[in-house]
Amino acid sequence: MLEVDGITTRYGAITALHGASLEVRAGELVALVGPNGAGKTTLLNTVAGLLSPATGSVRFEGVDITGSEPADLVRAGLALVPEHRRIFKDLTVEENLKLGAATVPKAERKQRLDEAAEVFTVLRAKWNTSAGFLSGGEAQQLAVARALMSNPRLLLLDEPTLGLAPTMVDVVFHLLEDLRSQGRTMLVVEQNATRALQLADRGYLLRTGNIVASGAGADLAADAELFDSFIGGHAAATTDTPPGGAT
Amino acid sequence: MTKLLQTLVDGLGVGSTYALLALGISLIFGVMHLVNFAHGELITVGAYTAYFFFLHGGSWWWMPFAIIGAAVLASMATEFLAFRWVRNASPFTLLLTSFAIERLSHALWQIFVSPKQRAFPKPSWVFNQFKIAGVSFEVMDIVTIGVTIATLVITAVVFKRTLFGISVRGAAEDFDAARLMGVRANRVISGAFGFAGFLAGVAACLILMRTPAAEPSMGSDWLLKAVIAAVIGGLGSFTGAVVGGVVLGLLETLTRAYLPEVATGWDKFSTAVVFIVIAIFFVIRPDGIFKVSHAERV
Numbered sequence: 001m002l003e004v005d006g007i008t009t010r011y012g013a014i015t016a017l018h019g020a021s022l023e024v025r026a027g028e029l030v031a032l033v034g035p036n037g038a039g040k041t042t043l044l045n046t047v048a049g050l051l052s053p054a055t056g057s058v059r060f061e062g063v064d065i066t067g068s069e070p071a072d073l074v075r076a077g078l079a080l081v082p083e084h085r086r087i088f089k090d091l092t093v094e095e096n097l098k099l100g101a102a103t104v105p106k107a108e109r110k111q112r113l114d115e116a117a118e119v120f121t122v123l124r125a126k127w128n129t130s131a132g133f134l135s136g137g138e139a140q141q142l143a144v145a146r147a148l149m150s151n152p153r154l155l156l157l158d159e160p161t162l163g164l165a166p167t168m169v170d171v172v173f174h175l176l177e178d179l180r181s182q183g184r185t186m187l188v189v190e191q192n193a194t195r196a197l198q199l200a201d202r203g204y205l206l207r208t209g210n211i212v213a214s215g216a217g218a219d220l221a222a223d224a225e226l227f228d229s230f231i232g233g234h235a236a237a238t239t240d241t242p243p244g245g246a247t
Numbered sequence: 248m249t250k251l252l253q254t255l256v257d258g259l260g261v262g263s264t265y266a267l268l269a270l271g272i273s274l275i276f277g278v279m280h281l282v283n284f285a286h287g288e289l290i291t292v293g294a295y296t297a298y299f300f301f302l303h304g305g306s307w308w309w310m311p312f313a314i315i316g317a318a319v320l321a322s323m324a325t326e327f328l329a330f331r332w333v334r335n336a337s338p339f340t341l342l343l344t345s346f347a348i349e350r351l352s353h354a355l356w357q358i359f360v361s362p363k364q365r366a367f368p369k370p371s372w373v374f375n376q377f378k379i380a381g382v383s384f385e386v387m388d389i390v391t392i393g394v395t396i397a398t399l400v401i402t403a404v405v406f407k408r409t410l411f412g413i414s415v416r417g418a419a420e421d422f423d424a425a426r427l428m429g430v431r432a433n434r435v436i437s438g439a440f441g442f443a444g445f446l447a448g449v450a451a452c453l454i455l456m457r458t459p460a461a462e463p464s465m466g467s468d469w470l471l472k473a474v475i476a477a478v479i480g481g482l483g484s485f486t487g488a489v490v491g492g493v494v495l496g497l498l499e500t501l502t503r504a505y506l507p508e509v510a511t512g513w514d515k516f517s518t519a520v521v522f523i524v525i526a527i528f529f530v531i532r533p534d535g536i537f538k539v540s541h542a543e544r545v
Contacts, residue, residue: 050423074429086424088417099417102410103429150429 001026001185002047002078002154007056009039009046016042018209019056024154024187029180031217033193034206040189041083043206044156047187048080049073060154075103079152083159083189085143089132093123096131096142100149112149120145137168144175155179157188173199197221249382254504255497260388262496263395267450268473269480269488270402271443277419277483278439279334281341285325285348287470289444292321293451294461295356301367307456314455315448322444326437334436349467356463369459391453398449399489405442406485415439419483475525481535490536498524 002024009017017039024030032040045051047058049070057066060078070080088096097116101109117124122138123145131142140160147155160176161169169192176199179186190196197203200217213220268286275283296317297310305313325348333340375386406412418425418435426432454469476495480487503517 048427050426069431070423070426071429071431074427080427082424082427086421086427088420088424090420091413091417095413095416098410099413099425099428099430102414146428 001028001061002187003057003059004043004047005057005059007043007046007053007058009042009051009053011042016209017046017053020206020209020211021056022204022211022214024185026153026185027183028201029176029186029188029199029217031193031196031200031203032187032189032206033196033203033220037208038206039209040206041158042209044080044158044187044189045082048078048082048156050080071103074150074152077150077153078156079147079150079154080156081143081147081158081160084162085139087131087134087139087142087146089130091131092128093126093131093134093142094128096146097123097149100146103150112151116145116149135168136164137171140164140168140172141175144172153185155184155186157186157190159189159191161190161192194221250504252382253384254500256384256388256392258497258500259493260391260496261500262493263392264450264453264469264492265472265476265495266489266492267395267398267446267453268469269476269492270399270485271446272473272477273480273483273485273488274415274439274443274446276477278415278422278436279330279341280338281330281345282474282477282482283443284342284345284470284474285352286345286443286447286473287466287468288349288352289318289321289447289466290451290454290469291352291356291461291463291466293318293448294455294465295360295365297455297459298360298365298367298461305367307368307370311449311452314452315445318448318451319441319444322440322447323437326440330440331433331436334432349470352466353463356461360461360463362463364460364462366460370456373456387457390456394449394453398446402442402446402485411435411438415442479525479528479535481537481539483539484535484537487535487537487539495521495525 002022004020004022006019006021007017008015008019020039020043022030022032022043032043034040042051046053049065049068049072052067057064059065060073060076063076065073065076065078068076088099091099094113097113098109101112104112117127120141122141126134126138131139134142144157144160157176161172164172173195176186176188180199188196188200197217197220203215203217203220204211205213205220213223268290271289272283272286275281275286293314296313297305300310300313329344329348330341333344373385373387376383377386378384406416414425414428414430414435415438417428418430418432422432425435450469472495473492476491477488478491479494480489480491498521499517502520506517506520
């Protein structure tokens with residue numbers, strides 16, 4: 001469904017991705033893990049069209065989408081839940097969702113909003129509240145709900161549990177499971193590397209702009225040694241290495 | 248008491264015109280982080296449009312539509328021909344571009360029409376007066392306030408209810424996030440310029456009904472006041488722009504009316520007093536009345 005082939009992305013003189021390649025097949029949940037600064041967010045932003053790669057190509061459902069506008073990619077069926085959620089704090093919950101449905105034909109928009117209110121009961125209670133007043137967990141659910149409004153066939157999620165309380169982390173992981181059981185294809189960047197890989201069908205390990213390992217999610221998660229060397233602190237819970245180092 | 252009431256109504260009249268212009272400036276600042284110094288030129292465009300049509304038998308019955316239409320087109324044209332090409336340049340480049348358009352506009356009217364003022368007829372009823380409880384008001388004051396309120400209601404409905412309005416507000420807060428929702432940058436920015444043109448067109452109608460004349464640099468004075476009003480209110484805040492405009496209008500008329508008449512010509516100091524008050528205000532509250540938190544650049 002998604003084929004990222006050897007993309008190099010630069011911010012001015014700094015190269016954040018060095019020819020990274022990965023693939024997401026229809027119906028899969030793929031986890032992209034790696035230490036801070038590895039280029040995970042850069043990769044998702046390049047796929048979603050916020051950044052243009054210097055070299056390499058991105059194909060979505062067989063069509064070359066390299067360097068396409070995000071607005072066109074949403075219409076093609078690809079949506080990104082960006083890092084730090086980036087919900088519109090000045091807009092109400094409803095307005096955030098309406099904007100999420102910007103590409104949906106007017107006649108269907110109302111129905112989509114009703115569906116979202118049904119699925120995300122937390123949001124229904126805060127329907128006319130400014131999104132700036134939501135808690136972290138509510139804001140994350142809004143960010144996901146907003147991206148789902150366009151009914152994307154591929155959903156990209158960037159650090160969906162960042163900064164959330166442990167109970168809310170559980171809620172978000174349950175949400176990912178639900179979405180997968182509905183057959184939604186997803187590419188997830190996640191700081192809870194072990195947990196994300198255990199949930200994922202397949203995983204990729206990104207380090208300093210390169211994909212350094214890939215495989216079935218559970219296998220990657222089990223490879224504690226690999227994790228120690230590349231991720232440090234996050235995987236430490238499964239090994240006897242004392243926690244610390246990278247976060 | 249009578250004087251105070253009349254002064255307040257006068258102030259509201261002038262202030263509401265400032266408010267409409269400030270709203271347009273705030274709107275463009277929201278989506279582009281540009282203080283558009285060419286915004287006042289839309290009044291000039293409206294004025295020359297009216298002058299042109301009156302030469303060929305125009306009537307005030309339909310002139311407002313022509314003025315507003317011209318302002319909308321001119322506003323969208325500046326975006327399409329100029330600002331679009333420097334959208335990702337530094338804020339300084341954007342600012343310079345807007346200055347350039349302002350100067351170019353002055354020069355073009357001077358060269359192709361005349362450096363002198365060109366007058367055209369005013370509506371016959373403008374300076375008619377009527378009395379409520381012994382206090383006399385001008386018809387135009389009431390028309391100005393009424394039209395402004397109606398325009399603000401339309402603005403509120405557009406930005407609260409329509410997808411275009413929500414897109415503009417979303418884009419003003421976080422442009423990339425709005426693009427991720429499928430909002431097209433060109434469309435939302437072009438639409439914002441169009442709407443700012445509409446607001447400036449309405450303001451131009453109100454201004455031209457009172458002073459029916461076109462002059463190459465007539466937009467600049469209004470622009471300066473409108474920018475001040477927008478900044479007093481807090482750049483990027485719609486409510487702030489309206490409040491800032493009304494406050495500035497009241498401040499001006501009140502100082503003009505109540506500065507002591509110790510010597511002739513003291514009323515000339517009213518502008519100075521207004522600027523002093525504004526300077527003190529910015530020392531106390533540099534972000535304006537309504538602070539806009541997300542003032543990062545798009």
